[in-house]
Amino acid sequence: MKQRYHVLILVVFFLFLRLNFSAQGTCPFSFSGRVIDLDDGKELEGTFIIMQENNQTQITNEHGSFHFSNLCAGNYQFIVRHVGCRDTVISVSILKDTRFNIKLPHSAVELNQIDIMDKQPDIIKTQTVNELKSKELDGTRGQTLGEALKLISGVTTLNTGSTISKPMIHGMQGYRILILNNGIRQEGQQWGNEHAPEIDPFIAQKLSVIKGANSVRYGSDAMAGVILVEPNDLPDTAAVTGEINLVGMSNGQTGVASGILQGNFDKIKGFNWRVQGTYKKGGTIKTPTYYLKNTGVEEMNFSYALGYHRKNWGIEGYYSQFNSTIGIFSGAHIGNLTDLKNAFSANKPQDSLATFTYEIDRPYQNISHELAKTKFHLHLSPRWIANVQYAYQYNIRKEYDKHKPLSNSLAAIDKPELDYRISSQTVDIVIEHLNIKSFRGQFGGSYMNQKNVYLGRFFVPNFINNTWGVFASERYVKQHLELEAGIRYDQKNLRSFYYIGNNLVKPELDFSNISWNIGSIIKPKNNLNFFINVGSAWRAPAPNELYSNGVHHGVGSIERGDANLKTEQVYNITATSLYQPKKSIFELTLYHNEFSNFIYMNPAAQPELTIKGAYPVFNYEQANVRISGIDAKLQTQLFNHIEITSKAMILRAWNYSIKDYLIYMPSDRYSLDIKGFTTLSGKVDEIYIQAGYQFITKQWRIPSNSDFAPPPNAYGLLSAEIGGAFAFGKQKLQISLTASNLLNEAYRDYLDRFRYFANSQGKNFTLRIKVPLIIYNKK
Amino acid sequence: MKTIITFVALIATLTTTFTSCKKDKKNEPDVEQPAPPTNESELITTMKVVVYDTTTHISTTYVFRDLDGPGGNPATFANNGADSVINILSNHVYKTTILLLDETKNPVDTISNEVEEEGVDHMIFFNSNSPTGTPYNTYLSGSMTNIKYLDLDANNRGIGLSTLWTAPGTATPKSPLTIELKHQPGVKDGSYAPGETDIQVTFKLKVN
Numbered sequence: 001m002k003q004r005y006h007v008l009i010l011v012v013f014f015l016f017l018r019l020n021f022s023a024q025g026t027c028p029f030s031f032s033g034r035v036i037d038l039d040d041g042k043e044l045e046g047t048f049i050i051m052q053e054n055n056q057t058q059i060t061n062e063h064g065s066f067h068f069s070n071l072c073a074g075n076y077q078f079i080v081r082h083v084g085c086r087d088t089v090i091s092v093s094i095l096k097d098t099r100f101n102i103k104l105p106h107s108a109v110e111l112n113q114i115d116i117m118d119k120q121p122d123i124i125k126t127q128t129v130n131e132l133k134s135k136e137l138d139g140t141r142g143q144t145l146g147e148a149l150k151l152i153s154g155v156t157t158l159n160t161g162s163t164i165s166k167p168m169i170h171g172m173q174g175y176r177i178l179i180l181n182n183g184i185r186q187e188g189q190q191w192g193n194e195h196a197p198e199i200d201p202f203i204a205q206k207l208s209v210i211k212g213a214n215s216v217r218y219g220s221d222a223m224a225g226v227i228l229v230e231p232n233d234l235p236d237t238a239a240v241t242g243e244i245n246l247v248g249m250s251n252g253q254t255g256v257a258s259g260i261l262q263g264n265f266d267k268i269k270g271f272n273w274r275v276q277g278t279y280k281k282g283g284t285i286k287t288p289t290y291y292l293k294n295t296g297v298e299e300m301n302f303s304y305a306l307g308y309h310r311k312n313w314g315i316e317g318y319y320s321q322f323n324s325t326i327g328i329f330s331g332a333h334i335g336n337l338t339d340l341k342n343a344f345s346a347n348k349p350q351d352s353l354a355t356f357t358y359e360i361d362r363p364y365q366n367i368s369h370e371l372a373k374t375k376f377h378l379h380l381s382p383r384w385i386a387n388v389q390y391a392y393q394y395n396i397r398k399e400y401d402k403h404k405p406l407s408n409s410l411a412a413i414d415k416p417e418l419d420y421r422i423s424s425q426t427v428d429i430v431i432e433h434l435n436i437k438s439f440r441g442q443f444g445g446s447y448m449n450q451k452n453v454y455l456g457r458f459f460v461p462n463f464i465n466n467t468w469g470v471f472a473s474e475r476y477v478k479q480h481l482e483l484e485a486g487i488r489y490d491q492k493n494l495r496s497f498y499y500i501g502n503n504l505v506k507p508e509l510d511f512s513n514i515s516w517n518i519g520s521i522i523k524p525k526n527n528l529n530f531f532i533n534v535g536s537a538w539r540a541p542a543p544n545e546l547y548s549n550g551v552h553h554g555v556g557s558i559e560r561g562d563a564n565l566k567t568e569q570v571y572n573i574t575a576t577s578l579y580q581p582k583k584s585i586f587e588l589t590l591y592h593n594e595f596s597n598f599i600y601m602n603p604a605a606q607p608e609l610t611i612k613g614a615y616p617v618f619n620y621e622q623a624n625v626r627i628s629g630i631d632a633k634l635q636t637q638l639f640n641h642i643e644i645t646s647k648a649m650i651l652r653a654w655n656y657s658i659k660d661y662l663i664y665m666p667s668d669r670y671s672l673d674i675k676g677f678t679t680l681s682g683k684v685d686e687i688y689i690q691a692g693y694q695f696i697t698k699q700w701r702i703p704s705n706s707d708f709a710p711p712p713n714a715y716g717l718l719s720a721e722i723g724g725a726f727a728f729g730k731q732k733l734q735i736s737l738t739a740s741n742l743l744n745e746a747y748r749d750y751l752d753r754f755r756y757f758a759n760s761q762g763k764n765f766t767l768r769i770k771v772p773l774i775i776y777n778k779k
Numbered sequence: 780m781k782t783i784i785t786f787v788a789l790i791a792t793l794t795t796t797f798t799s800c801k802k803d804k805k806n807e808p809d810v811e812q813p814a815p816p817t818n819e820s821e822l823i824t825t826m827k828v829v830v831y832d833t834t835t836h837i838s839t840t841y842v843f844r845d846l847d848g849p850g851g852n853p854a855t856f857a858n859n860g861a862d863s864v865i866n867i868l869s870n871h872v873y874k875t876t877i878l879l880l881d882e883t884k885n886p887v888d889t890i891s892n893e894v895e896e897e898g899v900d901h902m903i904f905f906n907s908n909s910p911t912g913t914p915y916n917t918y919l920s921g922s923m924t925n926i927k928y929l930d931l932d933a934n935n936r937g938i939g940l941s942t943l944w945t946a947p948g949t950a951t952p953k954s955p956l957t958i959e960l961k962h963q964p965g966v967k968d969g970s971y972a973p974g975e976t977d978i979q980v981t982f983k984l985k986v987n
Contacts, residue, residue: 333975334975334976336976336979338976338979339976342972402964402975403962403975403977405821406821406897407821407890407893408893408896410821421807451810452810453807453808453810455808455814458813461813462811462813463810464811497811498813501847502815504812504815506811550848550849551849551850558849558850560850608853609854610845610849610850610854611824611825611826611844611848611979612849612979613959613979613980614979615849
């Protein structure tokens with residue numbers, strides 16, 4: 001009960017805070033200027049200026065001029081895009097009518113207060129990229145990163161209940177996906193199906209998913225795609241601004257508060273900063289009819305960033321910490337095969353008499369993840385930029401079994417049964433050149449050193465992993481056509497240390513290979529684009545796939561690695577057509593992946609007898625497989641006030657080696673959303689109401705004799721949302737109320753491990769409040 | 780001047796950042812020297828079933844061993860597998876004691892003592908039967924054997940480490956006897972269903 005008040009107090013506290021800030025309530029401002037070619041001073045006609053927050057786009061006229069009006073006070077990001085120039089992102093604080101000129105392609109923006117900005121390297125490539133930002137992202141606040149990403153078609157999740165979800169791109173997850181957290185590859189214990197990415201979703205102002213093999217730029221193991229978690233650039237204008245997000249959820253009585261403050265000192269030119277923090281507390285989750293005992297969660301995260309920019313160079317430091325404690329539904333923590341069989345035959349889990357609590361008991365996970373990075377960039381010449389980045393990550397994962405040690409003295413220490421520490425150091429050097437004739441490109445190298453140690457029970461060995469790679473990529477850009485080709489070479493050395501019986505063994509393995517991609521964008525019209533990309537990627541078998549040998553407690557099975565596993569390789573083709581006639585979007589993505597030596601867990605025919613009874617055994621094996629499918633999205637606006645969005649995701653996978661379906665693939669899914677919106681005058685800027693239905697088909701395409709229980713049935717979920725932007729006095733607020741699983745449908749999902757034991761989460765109401773803040777303004 | 784101050788601030792912050800990462804690493808073992816397997820906090824490797832014939836005063840011990848725990852090398856019954864069959868005589872009364880040991884420790888750790896201490900959270904079951912009556916007793920239909928629980932936890936529920944076995948009928952062929960320790964924290968009510976399995980070994984019981 002106590003904690004419930006804590007959340008409430010926090011909410012009240014933040015609501016009071018807003019009274020102290022002076023802020024602009026209405027939206028009378030404009031932002032205008034001209035776009036000029038840096039090299040010859042010519043005014044650039046036909047430049048797209050896209051406001052990131054709502055995709056509002058202006059195209060410059062013959063004088064290179066643009067004009068945005070009716071802007072509210074706040075921070076905005078604009079993409080400046082001109083054929084033959086590099087996409088540039090600028091951050092602008094609008095606190096009055098603002099006017100300045102943008103100089104391209106130098107990526108420099110001449111603004112009275114600032115010199116030059118540090119910009120992310122250009123990611124808009126020939127690959128298929130889907131993004132979540134501004135309003136869409138606001139609608140996911142309070143959810144886990146995996147759940148938020150599900151809004152992107154082609155992305156599903158592998159769940160362990162509702163509090164742990166791992167993103168899957170086109171049915172692939174874990175080591176086959178690369179997550180870049182603020183530009184750094186996220187390195188933790190990715191191998192576990194119940195190990196979710198250790199990232200605070202509130203850090204992101206944009207979530208992007210690049211689909212298809214994308215190894216050349218980001219590392220050879222980006223086989224299925226890349227997830228980019230990106231904060232906004234540090235502010236360029238002299239002001240202190242911020243944002244508070246408050247989320248309350250009825251199911252689990254979850255409260256989340258997240259705040260961000262950022263600024264730029266007027267007195268020290270080019271010096272900017274940001275601090276950010278999130279607190280989340282949730283209690284027992286309820287299915288439509290019963291509580292899931294011990295499903296509470298607590299999360300405390302913070303980050304800060306500092307940047308310093310001069311005319312030709314900039315340096316940035318960033319630090320973040322993620323800490324979470326997640327209760328594991330105790331009815332799903334099983335002893336052996338007998339328990340598992342008993343759980344299947346029961347209608348309800350045996351612990352279903354639980355009541356609501358915020359307490360987290362055994363079994364639970366305790367994870368902390370630290371990331372420190374520093375990044376330096378230098379303009380070698382107007383067209384050449386060098387970026388150097390170093391990052392250190394330290395991840396502690398502690399897993400507590402349901403059962404404390406029987407011995408009193410050991411039980412008193414209360415140590416975790418599994419305890420892993422992994423530290424990773426990465427260095428990236430990228431040199432990019434802007435337009436030289438019609439070519440632009442990047443080349444560079446990366447290095448990673450990683451050390452893993454275990455302190456508790458053995459499951460994954462200690463290891464030292466050294467990886468380095470070099471790459472080069474060039475792009476030819478014309479108005480109606482872009483071509484791209486890239487190549488990369490990686491080498492990996494893996495030394496592992498573990499015991500066989502009482503003997504310490506130290507196997508050492510070396511892997512090296514080439515990855516490549518060739519792509520093109522064909523643009524017959526401005527609103528019609530075809531993206532085609534072909535690539536190959538590979539990954540070395542991971543230590544758990546090679547050497548694990550024992551009970552994976554979170555999953556209740558014995559997993560056996562195979563020290564002779566070979567490199568896994570994929571050939572991928574991804575093609576997307578994107579047609580955007582007025583107020584509509586038609587997007588269709590087709591993909592095909594051909595894997596050789598795909599590493600997967602194959603259930604063994606015979607369970608293994610142990611002193612704890614019989615356990616199902618899974619052996620890591622390799623097979624030749626294919627995974628292909630379609631992602632489709634149709635969005636259109638009717639009568640200026642109604643928006644209809646429908647999405648479909650269809651996936652087929654086949655295991656050539658066993659001549660049967662590939663296990664653990666998402667089933668087909670369809671969704672339809674209808675949104676009505678209008679703009680009112682006075683205190684309500686914008687108001688909308690939305691209803692959605694999502695239908696997930698039954699996954700019957702599974703290999704025979706491969707699972708403990710048959711896949712669950714198809715299900716449909718209804719959701720509804722109402723929200724708007726309101727002005728309370730001088731303060732502006734965005735408020736929304738969402739109801740998910742509105743009909744309280746009792747369902748289980750094929751890719752949720754808890755499906756063996758219990759139903760999924762029942763109905764949930766979520767209230768979201770977003771408070772933009774302007775604390776200090778030079779004017 | 781200001782630039783210099785900024786720089787110093789920046790570098791100072793970055794330095795504190797990196798040192799704070801290192802602090803947690805103090806207790807970390809050397810990556811090239813992982814903790815030896817015997818060092819694991821707690822492992823039950825062995826079940827011994829000591830069957831004492833109250834008529835003949837002969838005690839026989841049947842042993843099941845899984846020295847490296849689940850996974851790794853397979854578990855075995857002692858005496859080249861002969862210990863998998865427990866032999867009793869009909870109409871004799873047997874006092875049976877179940878011992879759970881950690882034989883990786885020196886001296887050997889008798890974990891069943893701790894199970895007894897935490898009896899309110901643990902119970903031994905035979906062939907997944909929920910015992911009935913006071914004191915708890917259960918009937919194994921295959922071997923036509925009665926098992927009576929002799930030990931009690933603080934809530935006066937049976938534990939099952941110490942039991943009395945009688946086979947009043949005639950000789951029976953070998954039939955499975957599953958001895959199972961369940962962990963039932965806060966949910967122990969004498970029935971088999973709640974909790975999860977800690978230990979489970981299936982012997983065969985033959986009444987001669």
